[in-house]
Amino acid sequence: MSRSGQTSFIIFCWLSALIPVLCVVALLAFLAARGLPTVSAALFFGDTQPLAALLGRAPVWDGIWPACAGTLSLVILSAALAIPVGVACGIHLAEFATGRSKAALSLGADLLAGVPSIVMGLFGFALILLLRQTLMPDATTCLLLSATCMALLILPYLIKTTQASLEGLPEELRLLGPSLGLTQLQAIRHIQLPAAGKGILGGAVLAIGRAAEDTAVILLTGVVANAGLPRGLLDKYEALPFFIFTTAAEHQTVGELNRGFGAALVLLLLTSGIFLGAHLLHATMQRRWRTSA
Amino acid sequence: MERITRGLLLLSALVAGLAVLAILGFLVWFSLPLLCGEGLTQVLSWRWRPFQGEFGILPMLVGSLCLSTTSMAVALPMGLGLCCFAHGVGPRKPAALVMGVVRFMTSVPTVVYGFVAVFLLVPLVRAAFVSGSGFSWLAASLTLSLLVLPTVVLMLHAQFELIEPRVRLTTAALGLTRAQAVRYVVLPAAQRGLLAASALGFGRAVGDTLVPLMLAGNAPQVPGSLLDATRTLTAHIALVVATDSQSTAYLSLFACGLILFVTSVAVNLTLRSLNRSDGGRA
Secondary structure, eight states: OOHHHHHHHHHHHHHHHHHHHHHHHHHHHHHHHHHGGGOSHHHHHTTSOHHHHHTTSSOOSSSSHHHHHHHHHHHHHHHHHHHHHHHHHHHIIIIIOOHHHHHHHHHHHHHHHHSOHHHHHHHHHHHHHHHHHTTOTTOOOOHHHHHHHHHHHHHHHHHHHHHHHHHTSOHHHHHHHHHTTOOHHHHIIIIIHHHHHHHHHHHHHHHHHHHHHOOHHHHHTTBOSSOOSOOOTTSOBOOHHHHHHHHHHHOOSHHHHHHHHHHHHHHHHHHHHHHHHHHHHHHHHHHHTGGGO | OHHHHHHHHHHHHHHHHHHHHHHHHHHHHHHHHHHSTHHHHHHSSSOEEGGGTEEOOHHHHHHHHHHHHHHHHHHHHHHHHHHHIIIIISOHHHHHHHHHHHHHHTTSOHHHHHHHHHHHHHHHHHHHHOSSOSOSHHHHHHHHHHHHHHHHHHHHHHHHHHHHHHHHHHHHHTTOOHHHHIIIIIHHHTHHHHHHHHHHHHHHHHHOOHHHHHHSBOOSSOOSSTTSOBOOHHHHHHHHHHHTOOHHHHHHHHHHHHHHHHHHHHHHHHHHHHHHHHHHHO
16 A cells, blocks of 8 residues: 555544544533533522422422432433343343353344334333223333333343353352352342442443433334423323424524523533543542453 | 142243233234225225225335435444444443443333434424434434344344454454454454344334334325325334324234234344354354
């Protein structure tokens, strides 16, 4: 290859590295410039007294607090549904499943990981259509349905990280249990799981981050623009990503638009904080068991 | 006790697979009335006019393909260049910084990309090309390529990390610099990684909803140029459910969902077969 070919290759690589970094810097700078001035108690609670709004005594009209509360309840609910199942599935795949059944089960997890979130939402929507035609004629989309679909969406993250954390443990730990006369389950409970705890926790945090940011699933399964605070499992609710989405298309005043920028900044800080936490947990886990690598 | 616990573990392990089967089952069941007989010709047509009883989804299918192809055409070379930068072309400290930025990008919510692009990129497109509203194939495609870039980069990065230690001594002994080693040895050896990264990135681009929904303009038509509005399968599903039209319109959504589902399965199987043949060679 000629010298000029070599040079253009190097220029191309520098450009490929610079352009995305510049895009991200532009995104952050723009969001900070438009969003930071709006971040205040008024952004969250509007004209309502913050304490009264937090306790749910007074409704919030001009703030993003109902959306935050909706996202929070959605995340808690879907995590509560997905974490036990995902971790148990990871344990089964890492410690018990062998041969064909292991291959089939991990294929299932991989396929589930690939399902686009809008299809997951459509699945939830279809579930409601079916319920309406059969058992419950007045079933409608709601918080519980969103949480179920969201749980399915984040399940693969939990399965993969649990399985990888357990399988990455060094061989001595695996032999420790039997040498002490523990049964396999006792060994998993008292040796492997505590040792892999950080990695599993990292997976759970990552899953929570995904549940907080995904919009397509909830779009079809019960989120609405003006629901107020979430009232119950079978009610409609608001959510932060959906609020940002609707603001982009339907804002009418500058004030509404500014609130959208504030909400986008809040959501970005929230998810990047969550992902940083997951990354740190994962890094500690790897450093601790470096011998295994 | 022991048996119960193991039973519970197995049961949880089955959930993922059963969920996939349930999703497939629902999609097929609801699109069945369309897939047999006259419905099929109705769905596989070029016109979407729900109030005149025309439910063709082909424009959306083409829209999805156009959008994901162009965004991959940007994201793939750029991801490749970025990976080469991180593995020898660039100095070490900037390389680590760039990889840090890429990891950060995975944590940016899709809706935030969309929101910022609506107010930053769309006015730029409108000003640069004068005609139209700026909500176009181009705007959506650029944003989407930024969105799939981390997927492409991290996949390639993992592949490069496997190859590099194996060839480091050899290339050093041949007197190659790190940049030359990456260009002439590591990159050609990473072909499978490149295929895997394109498959994964393509799957991500086809499956994304928010970016096309917010930026592509959503006109149900085959785009004639990069500045035309277009509508993807994903955005189509979101729009039709939101606007509450008639039941046949709903049914055609499940055909869209089925296409998306089959695409994701195909991407997955491609990745698996790539992994397997790679394992066989090593």
